[in-house]
Amino acid sequence: MGIFNTENLEIFSLALFFISFFGIITSKNMIKSIIFVMLIQTAVIMFWLKLGREDTATPIPPIIYDPALLDYMERIADPLPQALTLTAIIIGFSVVAVIITMFNALYRLHGTADWKKLEEVEGD
């Protein structure tokens, strides 16, 4: 797998986080801002996925404790981050859907996706 393994996932996700944050700050087009918002969400989700696959303070997943299954339990991933990630994905998806709907309405109104022009038109 080379450098793209789970060990490096944290660095990649943090890098993606700050790259897309930089993108949000600098992009001139509203659509690009929205894309970077989606990317920043992806970065956070990647980070959470990494959390499920490492030795945290509780290496054993918080399911019913059974000494007979101890060997097995130490090898499987922590299910909690995965469950939370799913929730985060759904929320992120719905928020982006609303944002894009709003963008659509704005674009029909003003015919531009440029932040500067929109701020001139709308800000009074």
Next chain:
Amino acid sequence: MLTFLVIVPVLLAVLLFIFSTNITAKIISIVFQSALFVASIYLVMITRDAEVITIVGSYDDILGIILRANSLSAIFVMLTTFIFLAVSVYSYSYKDRRDARTFWFLMFVLEASFIGLFLSGDLFNVFVLIEVSTLVTVILAMYDRKKRNIFHGKVFLLANVVSIQFYLLGLGYVYRITGAMDMERVTYALAGMDAGNLLLPYALLMTAIAFKNTLIPFFSWTPKTNIYRKSPTVVAAVLSGLQAKTSLYLFIRFQEIFEPIAAHDLFLAIGIFTGIFGAVMAICQSHIKMILAYHTISQIGLITVGISLGNEYAYIGGLYHIFSHAMFKTTLFLSSGIIIHSYGTSNVNEIRGVFKRMPIVGAATAAAVLGIVGAPFFIGSVSKYFISSDVGPLILAVTIALSLGTIISFMKFSSMFFGQSELRGDSPKAEVCKSIPVIVMGVVCLAGGIMGTQFIYFFFRYSVGIQIWSYAQKSIIFIVCALVGYLIYKYVVKGNALLSRLGAVSFGFKSVCASMGIFLAALLLW
């Protein structure tokens, strides 16, 4: 029991949306809000003695998601239900609201998400509920289609979505360090920990929380205040009265959770600057809702100062100021809605003679104004008295400067009480339904001042005494401040072109986001 407080509003909202007509939706919502308010008072009564804990889904407490009501969160729940009750009575007479069902559906969901936020004992649920409440707030703020609030709503939503990513990332680090999501467990696990390890999660989480709080290093007041301008009155009232409170509640909670590293001094300084800045910006405005919106920021600064000072009196004062701020700010927003309807304009410089046209509503509004400037015998004076009761000369000077700023900005606001104006709006007379909540809350503004110690005892089980002599001293300071404020207003502020240009300063979405990065860097370097 706590589950019902969260789930019943949502279920009722769905039922109303499907089955009822507009009129019945209004009536049922008022009845239901009253019942919810009574239930929340009961919750305040029982949580004073012991915490109430509900584990959702009947798992044991390791696996289950916990709802936890302590005395702090119960007060916030009570505030929520009270303000929603006031708002539902207020909007009973809306005639132009053709689709009251949709509106009330969204309002109920918003209420449920606020209550859930206050009761949640789980850090991830806090994230979910913040997202829900932000989304619903934005949709409600754009509700008046004629006013086209889309752009400001979009900036608000985008900025909030970006800030919440910091929260989620910080939460990941918390989970990695402690292996828990439950607030109490996390507090317990972090208690003895080395501050160096906690710096990154603390900085990430606090960036999100401080953004929501509109503290000063952010230009975050830009989306927050711009959204007020065109949103419906009741939504503006809820935004200022409650949404600001959710972030303050989270701020208090996170400072408790991260006790080993909590940067009280930094937030004290930030609070001071926020307070002064908000007051200065409020002076520069002439749109009636914008004055109130900037004022909210100034008051949040004062509350942050009270909470971060670290002495018990100031802490109680800060908490009581949260309550009083919710009271007078909701009153002011609702009555400003009545006034705007009555005069057909939202420019403070054109509205004159409110007392003459609607004496009772005018009196209630005046009570709220006196409360916010901290006049003796009104609600604001008690909380300001406690915040500044046991502090050094620097903080004392700051609080006096803050009340001076408040007084100056409300000189402009209160000039609309007197005089004569021929402007006519849709409904020159104040409607009964709209007046009732304004009057009731105006009375609370007075009662909360006169019986301040009793209120504080009821809320916090904390008996405090107000010393007559120092209270009188504070009152004299207030009167001097009022005179000075009047003079400054008359000779400096009035008609100053520079100030109104300053008031129009507003930042774009990109600088708002950049400020998040700056704040994160500042916290990491602190």
